[in-house]
Amino acid sequence: MPSLTFVHPDGRPETLETGNGESAMMAATRHGVDEIVGECGGNAMCATCHVYVDDTWIDRLPAISDDEDALLDGTAAERQSTSRLSCQIKMTPELDGLVLRLPDRQV
């Protein structure tokens, strides 16, 4: 199973195993990563699963959809060029080792 590292706002890294086909948001909520809320349960509606993708990984993710792009305009923490919704990042073997930085707030 691909592993994934969340970097908390204070810089502390937390690495966790993801399940088969699981999204980064689901892995986070399953492991109790507090900074990911995921109010809409991964249905791309709430923008409370916002993450900043590490620079070295950003180009390796699939492109942003129009829906995700519109939602990212409403994130609580500032949107940056590396902003994504973690429920839209499906963990695959190619993403093993992915690094996602957590914003300081989601609502």
Add this chain to the structure above:
Amino acid sequence: MVPTVSIPTPSGDSTAAQVPIPSLDVDPFSMEFFANPHPVHEVLREAGPVVRLDKWNVFAVARYAEVHAVLNDPQTFCSRRGVGLSDFAKETPWRPPSLILEADPPAHTRTRAVLNRVLSPAVIKQIRDRFTAAAEAKADELVAKGSFDAITDLAEAYPLSVFPDALGLKPEGREHLIPYASLVFNAFGPPNELRRNAIERSAPHKAYVEAQCQRENLAPGGFGACIHARVDEGDITAAEAPLLVRSLLSAGLDTTVNGLGAAIYCLARFPEQWERLRNDPSLARNAFEEAVRLESPVQTFFRTTTREVDISGFRLDEGEKVLMFLAAANRDPRRWDNPDNYDVTRRTSGHVGFGSGIHMCVGQLVARLEGEVMLTALTRRVRTIAITGPVKRLFNNTLRGLESLPVTLTPA
């Protein structure tokens, strides 16, 4: 009445269809059931992953996994044949079908995108201050009163003080809003007395709503005007816009009223949770969410099968109505620890109180905003919430809530 069922084999197994689907003779649209649905929910969950309800000749799912799966497979479990008991392929709907709720992709995709943008997180940010100020004013007024009805004076009064304005409705006639929504949710049920009575008395409410959906009746800047503006962009037709406004009028108020009522009811019955919330008001949003999970203001919806399908090893034919017990799924012990407990710190992500998948409640962000700011305003001013009179249940074929909840607040 409760048949024993072996753990079903996964679909694809050739023996799958040989285990009969358990039949139950419960009526989930009866007054007895509405008075206390939880024991029956448990029977439904434990009887098997799919059950048959003889009374209304439908199938039902009540476990989290199956409810979630049905919600997330709109191709197999369609909405265009109605999300109530009535099958639009066989019966004429009581009103023109909704372009969003009672629609499937690809038709649904375009109208949904319009509402998604009108109620997006970015839009919610803009209305936040206004909704917060109104909640603060309401909390001041209620604390000064001390004793009042938490349903009429709070759960109804607060959303009524913000939502119709946000939509851009005229001041006149707003008393039709809650009766109209209550009619819509009763109409999803079977042809019982609740539904018959609601439809019989529907004419004035329908006439009001129809008029308010027209472009010229909606104030500039509101959600309604924003929907009509999409006609100019070519996203929807002029004939579609009023029906999309109607969706907000049907679904945007009564649900929130019952959600807020549920939150106050929970916080009054679980004083240690109120204490926890008072000590950390940042939990207000989650406290509202947890009330929506536990009480599930919207209890059920139907889908119709578009083909022969296996649900957890049980075979259903094409054209069958499937009743999803959202409320039972939200308390399924297979998914939730201590499911009957109200816990303001619970990780609620994944509950189906707002649905799931492409039809998930489009107004969820507005509902959460209203819940969060109202509860936050109360935590700052109130020490205790006590129930001080008889609690009266609301009876509706789809909604669960209270008609009356007398409370007394002691100031902080």
